[in-house]
Amino acid sequence: MVGLRSSEASVRERGARLARSADGRSDELHDTLAALALFADISSAELESIAHTMEERYFAEGERILRQGFTGSGFYIVLEGEAAARVNGTEVNRLGRGDFFGEVSVLLGEPPSADVVALRPLRCAVLAATQVEDFIVTHPKVAFRMLQAEARKLRNATRWRS
Amino acid sequence: MAELTAERPSPPGEYPVVIVGSGPGGLQLSHALRHLGVDHAILSQDPSAGGMFRRFPFFQRLLSWTKPYAPVPRTDREYERYDWNSLISEDPRLRAIQPSLMDGTSYFPSRPEMERNLATFAERAGVPVRYGCRWESTRTDGERFVLVTSDGEYHCRIPVFAVGVAEPWRPETPGIDLAPHYADTREAHTYADREIFIVGKENSAFELASGFLQWAKRIILASPSPAKLSVTTNSLVGVRARYVQPYEDNVLGGGVIVLNASIQEIARIGQRFRVRVRRSQTNEEQVFEVDDVIAATGWVPPLLDLPKLGVVTFGRNKLPALTPFWESVSLKGIHFAGTITQAAAGLKKNGIPANSGGVNGHRYNGRVLARHIAKTCFGVELPRPELRAEDVAPFLLRELDHGPEMWHQRSYLCRVVTVSPDEGIRDEGIWPLAHFVDSAGPDAIAATIEANAQGDNYPAFYIRRADRVTEHLLEPDQSMRYDTPDRRTALASALGEVLGVRVAA
Numbered sequence: 001m002v003g004l005r006s007s008e009a010s011v012r013e014r015g016a017r018l019a020r021s022a023d024g025r026s027d028e029l030h031d032t033l034a035a036l037a038l039f040a041d042i043s044s045a046e047l048e049s050i051a052h053t054m055e056e057r058y059f060a061e062g063e064r065i066l067r068q069g070f071t072g073s074g075f076y077i078v079l080e081g082e083a084a085a086r087v088n089g090t091e092v093n094r095l096g097r098g099d100f101f102g103e104v105s106v107l108l109g110e111p112p113s114a115d116v117v118a119l120r121p122l123r124c125a126v127l128a129a130t131q132v133e134d135f136i137v138t139h140p141k142v143a144f145r146m147l148q149a150e151a152r153k154l155r156n157a158t159r160w161r162s
Numbered sequence: 163m164a165e166l167t168a169e170r171p172s173p174p175g176e177y178p179v180v181i182v183g184s185g186p187g188g189l190q191l192s193h194a195l196r197h198l199g200v201d202h203a204i205l206s207q208d209p210s211a212g213g214m215f216r217r218f219p220f221f222q223r224l225l226s227w228t229k230p231y232a233p234v235p236r237t238d239r240e241y242e243r244y245d246w247n248s249l250i251s252e253d254p255r256l257r258a259i260q261p262s263l264m265d266g267t268s269y270f271p272s273r274p275e276m277e278r279n280l281a282t283f284a285e286r287a288g289v290p291v292r293y294g295c296r297w298e299s300t301r302t303d304g305e306r307f308v309l310v311t312s313d314g315e316y317h318c319r320i321p322v323f324a325v326g327v328a329e330p331w332r333p334e335t336p337g338i339d340l341a342p343h344y345a346d347t348r349e350a351h352t353y354a355d356r357e358i359f360i361v362g363k364e365n366s367a368f369e370l371a372s373g374f375l376q377w378a379k380r381i382i383l384a385s386p387s388p389a390k391l392s393v394t395t396n397s398l399v400g401v402r403a404r405y406v407q408p409y410e411d412n413v414l415g416g417g418v419i420v421l422n423a424s425i426q427e428i429a430r431i432g433q434r435f436r437v438r439v440r441r442s443q444t445n446e447e448q449v450f451e452v453d454d455v456i457a458a459t460g461w462v463p464p465l466l467d468l469p470k471l472g473v474v475t476f477g478r479n480k481l482p483a484l485t486p487f488w489e490s491v492s493l494k495g496i497h498f499a500g501t502i503t504q505a506a507a508g509l510k511k512n513g514i515p516a517n518s519g520g521v522n523g524h525r526y527n528g529r530v531l532a533r534h535i536a537k538t539c540f541g542v543e544l545p546r547p548e549l550r551a552e553d554v555a556p557f558l559l560r561e562l563d564h565g566p567e568m569w570h571q572r573s574y575l576c577r578v579v580t581v582s583p584d585e586g587i588r589d590e591g592i593w594p595l596a597h598f599v600d601s602a603g604p605d606a607i608a609a610t611i612e613a614n615a616q617g618d619n620y621p622a623f624y625i626r627r628a629d630r631v632t633e634h635l636l637e638p639d640q641s642m643r644y645d646t647p648d649r650r651t652a653l654a655s656a657l658g659e660v661l662g663v664r665v666a667a
Contacts, residue, residue: 045445130615
């Protein structure tokens with residue numbers, strides 16, 4: 001049997017997937033991801049797969065998540081809490097629920113140009129750099145949402161400079 | 163009866179440290195604390211040493227190897243690189259116990275051999291475990307903790323929980339209660355000529371599938387995300403090589419199906435089961451009718467009332483959130499040892515985890531934790547041998563070539579050398595790397611081994627100068643021998659400023 005189109009399934013099953021999970025190991029992560037704009041366009045089954053692919057990590061207040069100049073970092077989505085991006089110790093940005101970071105470093109294969117530090121307890125969903133290309137190719141609707149977010153950042157940066 | 167009770171070690175009472183658990187994590191920490199002169203009690207609900215290895219793995223053979231014959235003698239510290247299962251000690255009688263107990267049929271010890279390995283260590287080391295003593299609840303008493311047990315109350319400043327991650331966990335999938343957990347799998351021969359649906363695609367699921375290959379008529383493994391294989395991730399992430407056979411069977415068209423699908427519902431139909439799934443990529447629904455369903459859905463640590471007391475947990479395995487020294491981030495004083503230390507992920511560079519989930523990794527965490535507790539809580543002076551500036555680079559490269567700690571715990575543990583005007587250059591021993599790079603302190607150098615996704619292993623150095631830490635990576639070497647003239651020169655150059663020495667061009 002052929003399934004429903006992804007967007008229809010997404011709407012129909014959103015309530016159901018908040019109530020239960022697939023094999024359930026990622027119940028909470030799945031539910032948290034489901035509420036983020038980044039994952040608004042995908043089916044429940046696809047989101048289950050993403051929740052199983054990503055790792056959840058917890059960072060205490062003051063803990064560094066990204067380290068400026070260190071190789072081997074990853075791609076992070078903030079699930080809960082708040083973080084600051086700092087370049088040479090100077091804060092340049094704040095990050096909250098639904099924001100993501102680390103993607104520039106991963107896509108360019110360069111160490112991060114900023115520290116990211118938890119301002120209060122922070123939960124993130126994490127993908128290793130080596131998984132990001134496969135993730136983007138496998139989940140194009142998520143990639144599109146990521147591009148939109150990057151475009152907004154670029155627009156804001158351009159406005160600020162003009 | 164009273165006399166018998168009096169003879170049991172670690173009776174209820176007041177202790178500086180109390181350890182819960184007699185698996186490898188508890189035994190290792192107890193032994194390391196004793197070596198440092200820190201008094202403690204250790205208690206366990208089990209009747210004997212071994213922890214989860216008293217029962218698992220189900221098919222009675224470990225995933226982690228011990229090479230009875232290795233390029234270095236068993237008496238050498240470097241031998242620990244080839245022996246992933248023995249606990250560690252400064253006492254030669256207590257080292258490399260595992261290979262002496264193996265029957266030669268495999269370099270993966272059998273479960274009974276591993277259990278004997280741990281029991282032998284406990285006996286020879288005189289680890290004072292109070293067996294048959296069940297930890298039941300916990301409370302605080304000012305800055306101290308009270309552990310209520312089946313034998314009475316233990317009061318301490320530092321409780322350490324080495325209780326494993328071996329409590330079966332089931333998801334909330336409708337009908338999942340109809341499926342026995344991995345822990346309740348029947349004898350393999352009882353699955354002869356049957357169709358089996360296994361929920362999960364991690365090592366425990368593939369272990370069961372491997373054991374059923376010669377019995378089952380058809381095996382289906384399903385979970386939402388694709389299975390990873392350790393041989394393609396170049397790390398311990400994914401299904402280990404020993405259990406890849408069902409995957410090959412799936413690819414080559416045998417009796418195994420490996421599905422990427424979420425399980426929607428499990429229902430009983432007479433003597434059989436109907437499993438409804440939805441494919442991850444296509445969203446297509448499929449239905450399977452099978453004779454058996456098994457939930458290889460994972461494990462959580464048995465933390466009892468610790469979350470209610472304030473220990474924050476996270477993620478699918480409900481692990482406690484820990485500092486780099488394995489202390490709860492939310493309830494100061496409560497520490498963890500053994501496989502739970504995997505909750506402190508460290509830098510996890512290139513997505514490659516440390517081996518803290520296995521004995522080969524957490525045995526070193528245990529020794530580092532013992533030193534940390536001894537020093538910071540009880541004022542024990544640790545040895546800090548002095549080094550000459552010109553010896554630092556060769557010393558660190560030799561450690562990376564021959565020492566076992568950074569070999570097993572890449573990007574996680576590191577050898578630290580501090581440099582200060584008052585005390586000179588000191589070897590500070592092994593630290594968690596995350597603590598080193600994120601803490602302030604005197605000028606210092608940390609050395610470790612790192613790996614990338616291509617399987618290259620290379621020396622990594624972190625240099626702290628005026629509270630700023632910078633990363634310095636050297637060239638990889640396939641044989642993992644880094645003490646070469648060109649690397650010595652490169653490292654000496656990087657260290658020149660912090661050591662205050664001029665390096666010849």
